[in-house]
Amino acid sequence: MGISREALRYNFQFLILTLAVRLWIPAERRRVINALGLKPGDSVLDHCSGLGGNLAPLCAAISPGGRVNAMDNSPAMVRAASRLATRRRLPVTVEKADAMALPYPDDAFDAVMHTGAINQFGDQRQAAMDEILRVTKPGGVICIQDEGMSTARAATRFGRFLIKQNPMFLDPIPIELVPDGVNARVERVMADLFFNIVFRKP
């Protein structure tokens, strides 16, 4: 009895998804984080850290001697990221916190990394950015990433499929969150599916 076309297609899709989650996405995260210019000894906040996908590359960038704090408002995410940090022996403190009221003093971090929630914040986006700016040291690096597909990608079959699953892929890049007069590097990452805004706090 042969394998049906349907089974082959299912296995192929599963293989592609597994490779993306295991290899491609972590490699993209490393590439973006390596371009932030972090150095050993730096303190970094992984903002809305979710399952902790940014933690290993952030720790690699600030080791030896640095520290990473991670926060998320979901207890399940905090538990998952804490477990990951323990399993991989990463120098990370994970805590439950709200992005609109961060539990850190002013100018606490050399860098703040945010991936994947700013689009959901709606009219709270500026409040979240004000908090990120507050806890970043003057001259510190802020990196904001979220869904934001290029026009070319949106016109492809893959792009249309993703937009159907999640219309936020069509959200414009929220460049208005960068403080007036500040130069920001704005780019598309992850196969033109996400935007990346990087700037230094004045």
Ligand SMILES: C[S@@+](CC[C@H](N)C(=O)[O-])C[C@H]1O[C@@H](n2cnc3c(N)ncnc32)[C@H](O)[C@@H]1O
């Ligand atoms: C799409 S996940 C991204 C997770 C992670 N940064 C990553 O790169 O995989 C977005 C995360 O933001 C968190 N989140 C949403 N609103 C939040 C808020 N107001 N304060 C803190 N975390 C929030 C969610 O719990 C979720 O874990």
